Amino acid sequence: MEKYKICFREETPKYIQIAKNIKRLIDVGEIIDGEKLPPIRKLSVFLGVNNDTIVNVYKKLQGEGYAFLKMGSGTYAKKRDINKKILRDYSNIFKQITKEKYNEYVDFAEENPCAEFFPVNNFKKVINEVLDRDGVDALSYEETLGYRGLRNNISKYFWNEKIDSDRILIVSGAQQGIDIVSKAIVNVNDNIIVEKPTYSGALSIFKWRRANIFEVDMENGGINIENFEKILKKNNIKCFYTMSYFQNPTGLSYSYEKKKKIIELANKYDFYIIEDDYLSEIKYDKNIDYISFKAIDQWDRVIYIKSFSKIFLPGIRIGYLVMPSKIKDHIENSKINTDISTSSLMQRALDLYIKNGYWKNYISEINNIYKRRYEFMVNTLLSGLGNKVQFIRPGGGFSLYLKIEDFIEKNCIDLFYECKENKVLITPGVFFYKNSICGRKYFKIGFSKTDEERIKKGIEIINSILK
Amino acid sequence: MEKYKICFREETPKYIQIAKNIKRLIDVGEIIDGEKLPPIRKLSVFLGVNNDTIVNVYKKLQGEGYAFLKMGSGTYAKKRDINKKILRDYSNIFKQITKEKYNEYVDFAEENPCAEFFPVNNFKKVINEVLDRDGVDALSYEETLGYRGLRNNISKYFWNEKIDSDRILIVSGAQQGIDIVSKAIVNVNDNIIVEKPTYSGALSIFKWRRANIFEVDMENGGINIENFEKILKKNNIKCFYTMSYFQNPTGLSYSYEKKKKIIELANKYDFYIIEDDYLSEIKYDKNIDYISFKAIDQWDRVIYIKSFSKIFLPGIRIGYLVMPSKIKDHIENSKINTDISTSSLMQRALDLYIKNGYWKNYISEINNIYKRRYEFMVNTLLSGLGNKVQFIRPGGGFSLYLKIEDFIEKNCIDLFYECKENKVLITPGVFFYKNSICGRKYFKIGFSKTDEERIKKGIEIINSILK
Numbered sequence: 001m002e003k004y005k006i007c008f009r010e011e012t013p014k015y016i017q018i019a020k021n022i023k024r025l026i027d028v029g030e031i032i033d034g035e036k037l038p039p040i041r042k043l044s045v046f047l048g049v050n051n052d053t054i055v056n057v058y059k060k061l062q063g064e065g066y067a068f069l070k071m072g073s074g075t076y077a078k079k080r081d082i083n084k085k086i087l088r089d090y091s092n093i094f095k096q097i098t099k100e101k102y103n104e105y106v107d108f109a110e111e112n113p114c115a116e117f118f119p120v121n122n123f124k125k126v127i128n129e130v131l132d133r134d135g136v137d138a139l140s141y142e143e144t145l146g147y148r149g150l151r152n153n154i155s156k157y158f159w160n161e162k163i164d165s166d167r168i169l170i171v172s173g174a175q176q177g178i179d180i181v182s183k184a185i186v187n188v189n190d191n192i193i194v195e196k197p198t199y200s201g202a203l204s205i206f207k208w209r210r211a212n213i214f215e216v217d218m219e220n221g222g223i224n225i226e227n228f229e230k231i232l233k234k235n236n237i238k239c240f241y242t243m244s245y246f247q248n249p250t251g252l253s254y255s256y257e258k259k260k261k262i263i264e265l266a267n268k269y270d271f272y273i274i275e276d277d278y279l280s281e282i283k284y285d286k287n288i289d290y291i292s293f294k295a296i297d298q299w300d301r302v303i304y305i306k307s308f309s310k311i312f313l314p315g316i317r318i319g320y321l322v323m324p325s326k327i328k329d330h331i332e333n334s335k336i337n338t339d340i341s342t343s344s345l346m347q348r349a350l351d352l353y354i355k356n357g358y359w360k361n362y363i364s365e366i367n368n369i370y371k372r373r374y375e376f377m378v379n380t381l382l383s384g385l386g387n388k389v390q391f392i393r394p395g396g397g398f399s400l401y402l403k404i405e406d407f408i409e410k411n412c413i414d415l416f417y418e419c420k421e422n423k424v425l426i427t428p429g430v431f432f433y434k435n436s437i438c439g440r441k442y443f444k445i446g447f448s449k450t451d452e453e454r455i456k457k458g459i460e461i462i463n464s465i466l467k
Numbered sequence: 468m469e470k471y472k473i474c475f476r477e478e479t480p481k482y483i484q485i486a487k488n489i490k491r492l493i494d495v496g497e498i499i500d501g502e503k504l505p506p507i508r509k510l511s512v513f514l515g516v517n518n519d520t521i522v523n524v525y526k527k528l529q530g531e532g533y534a535f536l537k538m539g540s541g542t543y544a545k546k547r548d549i550n551k552k553i554l555r556d557y558s559n560i561f562k563q564i565t566k567e568k569y570n571e572y573v574d575f576a577e578e579n580p581c582a583e584f585f586p587v588n589n590f591k592k593v594i595n596e597v598l599d600r601d602g603v604d605a606l607s608y609e610e611t612l613g614y615r616g617l618r619n620n621i622s623k624y625f626w627n628e629k630i631d632s633d634r635i636l637i638v639s640g641a642q643q644g645i646d647i648v649s650k651a652i653v654n655v656n657d658n659i660i661v662e663k664p665t666y667s668g669a670l671s672i673f674k675w676r677r678a679n680i681f682e683v684d685m686e687n688g689g690i691n692i693e694n695f696e697k698i699l700k701k702n703n704i705k706c707f708y709t710m711s712y713f714q715n716p717t718g719l720s721y722s723y724e725k726k727k728k729i730i731e732l733a734n735k736y737d738f739y740i741i742e743d744d745y746l747s748e749i750k751y752d753k754n755i756d757y758i759s760f761k762a763i764d765q766w767d768r769v770i771y772i773k774s775f776s777k778i779f780l781p782g783i784r785i786g787y788l789v790m791p792s793k794i795k796d797h798i799e800n801s802k803i804n805t806d807i808s809t810s811s812l813m814q815r816a817l818d819l820y821i822k823n824g825y826w827k828n829y830i831s832e833i834n835n836i837y838k839r840r841y842e843f844m845v846n847t848l849l850s851g852l853g854n855k856v857q858f859i860r861p862g863g864g865f866s867l868y869l870k871i872e873d874f875i876e877k878n879c880i881d882l883f884y885e886c887k888e889n890k891v892l893i894t895p896g897v898f899f900y901k902n903s904i905c906g907r908k909y910f911k912i913g914f915s916k917t918d919e920e921r922i923k924k925g926i927e928i929i930n931s932i933l934k
Contacts, residue, residue: 040539051539055538055539058538059538062654063654063657069536069538071507071522071525071526071536071542072507072518072521072522072525075538094610095610112607112608115603115604115606115607116603118603118606120598120602120603120605120606123598123606124595124598127594127598128591128595131587131590131591131594135587136582136583136585136587136780137582138587138782139582139585139587139590139780139781139782139783140579140582140780140781140782141579141781141782142782143561143562172639172784172806172809172810173806173807175803175804175805175806175807176805176806179804179805179806183675187529187530188655188677189526190530201803201804201807204800204803204804205804208650208801208804210655313603313606313607314606314607314608314807315605315606315607315608315609315810315811315812316606316810316811316812317639317806317807317808317809317810317811333671334675336642336668336671337642337646337668337671337672337675338642338643338646338805339639339640339642339643339646339784339806340640340642340668340781340784341784342639342784343639343782343783343784343810343813344782344783344784345782345783345813346810346812346813
């Protein structure tokens with residue numbers, strides 16, 4: 001108890017002083033993550049304050065993410081994310097680099113497709129066609145589910161009409177998709193499982209929902225099923241968040257067997273699978289078949305999220321969900337509460353873009369371009385960094401996940417800062433884990449915005465830093 | 468305790484059976500809203516189950532919105548919204564009426580401006596201008612805050628450059644604005660104050676955040692300050708949600724004095740004001756000055772939310788926030804987690820639309836159109852329904868809030884269904900209150916989609932139903 005002692009100063013309310021002290025103890029590690037805080041009565045007696053003061057302290061700590069409440073048990077310490085500094089520095093880079101300066105950088109951090117390959121004229125054509133055809137309707141409210149034409153088209157083009165268009169919900173990008181789904185099905189202290197490592201944007205959402213997050217290691221062919229099932233046996237799990245193809249950041253894809261097994265488990269243990277299909281179209285390896293979780297989802301357990309931003313153009317902000325019928329109304333309400341509906345004009349434009357065949361052409365075109373770049377990247381890595389990093393070849397997508405060999409003492413945070421000094425932008429591995437102790441020997445490099453010359457230059461610089 | 472008794476069936480887990488029973492008791496009113504549920508130990512002994520079972524029961528009830536936890540005190544019952552049926556029926560109308568059938572209806576329920584007055588060609592012009600000027604940039608990711616040109620333009624055009632453009636965040640409509648702000652500042656069990664009655668879309672968001680909602684009566688010139696201060700004195704309030712002009716649904720606007728007073732209270736009691744400025748441009752009464760809370764916000768206490776959807780066209784899905792500097796980062800993060808950024812093309816189009824003067828012209832044009840309609844509506848109400856309903860004249864906006872005189876026995880729910888039978892759509896008052904017992908004698912009728920002929924016809928039908 002001694003560590004909880006404080007000398008109160010007069011000018012500040014006591015509960016603030018007590019909370020401040022506990023936060024300090026958690027930050028410096030004198031109270032460890034998950035440690036039970038003293039019972040309200042005990043601490044109030046010890047500090048000579050009344051019960052209400054401690055109630056307020058614990059409320060404040062909870063509100064600030066320094067503690068959580070287990071009903072019938074008490075209040076527990078929660079370590080705050082110590083990645084905050086690097087996360088801030090990382091996101092600030094992009095704010096700080098002006099358009100003019102950007103060309104001096106090798107940008108391995110960007111994850112979106114390069115705009116220069118996008119046939120903007122086709123897009124202009126469809127926008128004008130839509131405005132001429134639909135007039136003011138193209139700028140009015142759409143029904144919540146989204147523009148019917150687009151939904152029908154998605155059902156036909158992407159699902160062979162096996163998914164009813166009334167179970168498709170148009171959203172403003174995959175990030176909104178994850179947000180809407182998590183608002184619909186994840187409550188405070190619900191248990192969810194994610195891949196380890198996983199997409200940081202999804203982690204943030206689940207943390208904001210104050211869910212309890214379990215991580216299961218990604219391996220070849222998908223997560224470790226044994227560990228997955230262990231967690232399922234012991235905990236009531238609400239959902240499992242997964243990226244079936246070219247998982248972010250590992251680049252790994254699921255085997256058919258693992259997908260099947262996970263769907264069986266979802267049915268047995270009554271949880272949902274949130275499948276984030278963000279990049280399956282960008283596929284270089286012909287041996288990889290495309291079969292989504294949703295396609296083999298016989299028990300209607302999969303919430304499928306598709307982003308068009310990663311493949312198409314990110315400024316368009318369109319994606320869609322396939323909703324299980326049981327929770328369809330719930331997800332629809334969540335969409336209404338989130339932003340009522342998605343931009344009508346953009347939906348109609350995308351609809352026509354797909355109908356006119358532009359979509360198909362564009363995908364096949366960028367696949368060719370990026371395949372060459374991917375191979376160049378792999379070869380340059382092998383020849384330039386092969387003895388310093390390990391990596392698997394994802395066979396698709398826009399990035400590679402590298403492990404710094406153990407004998408090299410550098411971690412990804414130092415590497416990030418030193419690269420930045422040398423005008424090379426990488427993504428440190430620590431972002432992809434629930435706890436910041438993990439991922440320190442990993443980093444991700446993407447090649448969507450770097451031509452061959454830049455790839456060469458960038459790898460050389462990384463090589464010299466890892467020496 | 469007797470009411471908690473159950474005979475357990477074998478096939479279902481006990482905690483589910485217990486929870487089901489308690490939910491039933493709450494639904495039928497045998498456990499009333501806010502009633503304390505038995506302590507865990509007491510109930511477990513009474514039912515002959517172990518403590519963990521009851522812990523699970525209370526968790527389940529909390530998760531489903533049937534109970535809430537007060538730290539250091541226990542678990543309390545929460546009555547679920549019994550408006551669900553009518554809410555469902557209400558939103559289903561719009562789904563059920565096909566485009567062809569729509570013309571047979573008098574639509575007093577719609578709140579958005581009529582598309583027919585929108586000069587779609589101007590919009591087409593600016594879209595093409597943007598695509599020609601910016602090319603593929605117009606379809607790429609925008610920085611989180613939004614397109615710089617639009618933010619500068621908003622600062623200049625709407626704020627005389629008194630608001631720095633870095634404190635402006637572009638959002639996909641006001642609904643998203645409220646959602647983002649509430650995710651940034653409202654946590655589970657935080658206390659917030661809303662006007663009584665208030666916008667149902669905001670109520671939903673706050674309910675989903677599981678906030679504790681206090682209501683304060685709307686009066687002429689704004690909420691009842693005395694009651695407002697009483698709540699502030701007794702509770703730690705996080706924020707106050709308000710619509711400063713033509714409040715939805717009452718149509719009332721705030722006096723300068725009340726705005727000033729509320730800002731002073733916000734500073735004194737340390738809470739934020741969420742100002743939803745959704746319709747202040749549509750003003751018919753020249754005596755109403757436009758001074759937002761934000762304009763007189765000397766302590767940076769106001770989060771200002773502007774929707775362009777209500778005045779402009781709803782399909783465009785653009786609005787903006789003005790963020791207090793203290794919580795700017797927090798709100799920005801919330802936007803990233805929500806959908807990363809808003810459609811780039813739409814932002815650039817709106818930017819140009821304002822710059823080219825189209826915005827100003829359009830506002831003045833629709834003001835003229837709607838003023839005539841407003842006056843026609845008021846006069847038709849006075850002559851046709853004057854002895855059956857009371858209402859105030861808002862002097863702006865698209866709707867009127869009517870109170871059914873006490874001597875008429877009909878409530879708004881019956882009125883809604885009977886109107887629907889007769890192809891007149893109204894909005895029942897019950898949606899605008901936290902508890903469904905309120906608002907039963909009120910209904911809202913909007914005139915944005917009804918020409919004079921329809922107004923006449925609709926009022927006649929309502930009159931015959933209220934007879």
